[in-house]
Amino acid sequence: xxxxxxxxxxIFIFIALAVIIPLLLPLNIPIPVDKSMNNxxxxxxxxxxxxxxxxxxxxxxxxxxxxxxxxxxxGQAMVAHAYSKDIGVxxxxxxxxxxxxxxxxxxxxxxxxxxxxxxDFVNLGYKAGGVVAIDNIVEDxxxxxxxxxxxxxxxxxxxxxPVNTNLEGVSLIITLSxxxxxxxxxxxxxxxxxxxxxIAGCTAVSAPAYRPYFNSGQLSGLLGGMAGxxxxxxxxxxxxxxxxxxxxxxxxxxxIIIFIILGNIIYLVNRRKTVK
Amino acid sequence: MKRMIPLFITFASGFxxxxxxxxxxxxxxxxxxxxxxxxxxxxxxxMILGILNLFKVNAHKLIKLKPxxxxxxxxxxxxxxxxxxxxxxGMEEGSWFDFLFKFVYTPLNATMFSLxxxxxxxxxxxxxRARNIDAxxxxxxxxxxxxxxxxxxxxxxxxxxxxQSWIMEFPNTAGQRAIMIxxxxxxxxxxxxxxxxxxxxxxx
Numbered sequence: 001x002x003x004x005x006x007x008x009x010x011i012f013i014f015i016a017l018a019v020i021i022p023l024l025l026p027l028n029i030p031i032p033v034d035k036s037m038n039n040x041x042x043x044x045x046x047x048x049x050x051x052x053x054x055x056x057x058x059x060x061x062x063x064x065x066x067x068x069x070x071x072x073x074x075g076q077a078m079v080a081h082a083y084s085k086d087i088g089v090x091x092x093x094x095x096x097x098x099x100x101x102x103x104x105x106x107x108x109x110x111x112x113x114x115x116x117x118x119x120d121f122v123n124l125g126y127k128a129g130g131v132v133a134i135d136n137i138v139e140d141x142x143x144x145x146x147x148x149x150x151x152x153x154x155x156x157x158x159x160x161x162p163v164n165t166n167l168e169g170v171s172l173i174i175t176l177s178x179x180x181x182x183x184x185x186x187x188x189x190x191x192x193x194x195x196x197x198x199i200a201g202c203t204a205v206s207a208p209a210y211r212p213y214f215n216s217g218q219l220s221g222l223l224g225g226m227a228g229x230x231x232x233x234x235x236x237x238x239x240x241x242x243x244x245x246x247x248x249x250x251x252x253x254x255x256i257i258i259f260i261i262l263g264n265i266i267y268l269v270n271r272r273k274t275v276k
Numbered sequence: 277m278k279r280m281i282p283l284f285i286t287f288a289s290g291f292x293x294x295x296x297x298x299x300x301x302x303x304x305x306x307x308x309x310x311x312x313x314x315x316x317x318x319x320x321x322x323m324i325l326g327i328l329n330l331f332k333v334n335a336h337k338l339i340k341l342k343p344x345x346x347x348x349x350x351x352x353x354x355x356x357x358x359x360x361x362x363x364x365x366g367m368e369e370g371s372w373f374d375f376l377f378k379f380v381y382t383p384l385n386a387t388m389f390s391l392x393x394x395x396x397x398x399x400x401x402x403x404x405r406a407r408n409i410d411a412x413x414x415x416x417x418x419x420x421x422x423x424x425x426x427x428x429x430x431x432x433x434x435x436x437x438x439x440q441s442w443i444m445e446f447p448n449t450a451g452q453r454a455i456m457i458x459x460x461x462x463x464x465x466x467x468x469x470x471x472x473x474x475x476x477x478x479x480x
Contacts, residue, residue: 012394015397038441068382128316132312136316208444250429256396259401263400
């Protein structure tokens with residue numbers, strides 16, 4: 001049998017079933033959490049957990065709907081964690097579509113923790129300009145955003161009161177990024193130029209590329225893909241869409257591995273036949 | 277003159293931004309801040325220009341009834357409808373804009389990205405071969421990482437997540453660093469060539 005002759009629609013059907021069936025009939029495979037400091041997720045959780053009540057963090061939603069299944073659960077879990085610790089949350093977006101996801105993450109658990117817009121959280125909205133926008137945000141956030149998403153003057157917003165130029169008063173920057181502008185810009189400007197602690201949440205495919213920043217200490221935490229989001233959900237004890245998606249991802253990975261092995265067996269058999 | 281002015285603007289802008297890293301004080305710092313504000317304004321206008329261009333190209337396709345004109349019709353209708361929905365109804369929770377964003381745009385965009393899983397599976401089956409020792413090592417590493425990253429891996433063996441973590445932390449980081457350093461040197465060299473005026477391809 002030749003691999004080229006193999007109908008790839010068979011593979012597509014297997015992958016579709018591998019994703020759909022575990023979503024409809026959850027297997028409830030336990031999600032392990034590595035509680036060592038080598039784990040970027042645990043390090044991020046620990047950092048937010050160690051912040052005193054009344055601190056303020058900035059979360060930048062730098063992604064579009066394509067990456068939302070991986071990054072939005074991270075945002076929701078982190079915002080919920082911040083709410084539970086009475087930490088103020090400021091959100092920005094370097095991607096226009098990120099604004100809606102910031103709003104979704106801010107409101108997901110606001111009622112549970114009795115948090116109010118402007119007193120406990122604020123959505124500043126989108127800013128064009130990529131790395132230059134990051135530079136301006138870090139240098140003077142209130143000047144860069146004179147108004148929030150709902151048109152309220154940032155000078156009058158209570159949660160922004162402790163925040164001054166050079167992001168003084170902001171304990172931590174978190175970027176949930178699906179590409180550029182995103183992690184690298186926040187590291188170069190926020191961490192390297194202004195010395196702010198930066199945590200990154202990124203898609204699974206880009207996580208290996210950001211690993212050197214985590215190992216060097218330029219990133220204080222790193223959450224990669226749905227697995228990272230699921231781990232964070234487990235840590236804050238709020239299982240959500242990422243946790244429920246891990247069964248499907250497990251089975252899909254297994255099927256891809258089976259296909260790789262199968263492809264190699266066919267290749268080796270064909271090669272032997274050719275040699276003979 | 278048509279070439280000299282853009283070259284001079286490029287040189288002056290690049291030189292000023294580099295200088296501001298060393299002299300953040302007046303007047304260099306002030307000039308750089310003004311330029312950064314200009315950049316953000318220009319970036320917004322670039323977006324508007326992009327939307328207008330998209331509209332123009334698709335309107336032309338639609339009017340001339342070129343092949344695939346119905347795609348142009350859908351694009352223009354969706355563009356206009358989203359603008360009107362946001363303008364009239366606002367963007368708050370429960371608004372038309374919010375509904376369209378959450379239940380039309382988000383699933384469509386996520387679906388496009390999800391197709392990657394099918395292509396990855398198909399491509400792995402067809403092309404991921406242990407043709408030699410290097411490819412074999414890559415294949416084994418890929419399988420270990422794929423299993424170690426998901427809960428199923430931990431169920432098979434508690435060592436799999438540890439092996440995955442080691443691969444990501446050491447061999448992966450070493451390779452990524454090499455790529456990053458190479459790319460950074462390339463960016464520096466290209467930037468200098470543009471600032472000095474050796475690289476002029478952006479002028480057409």
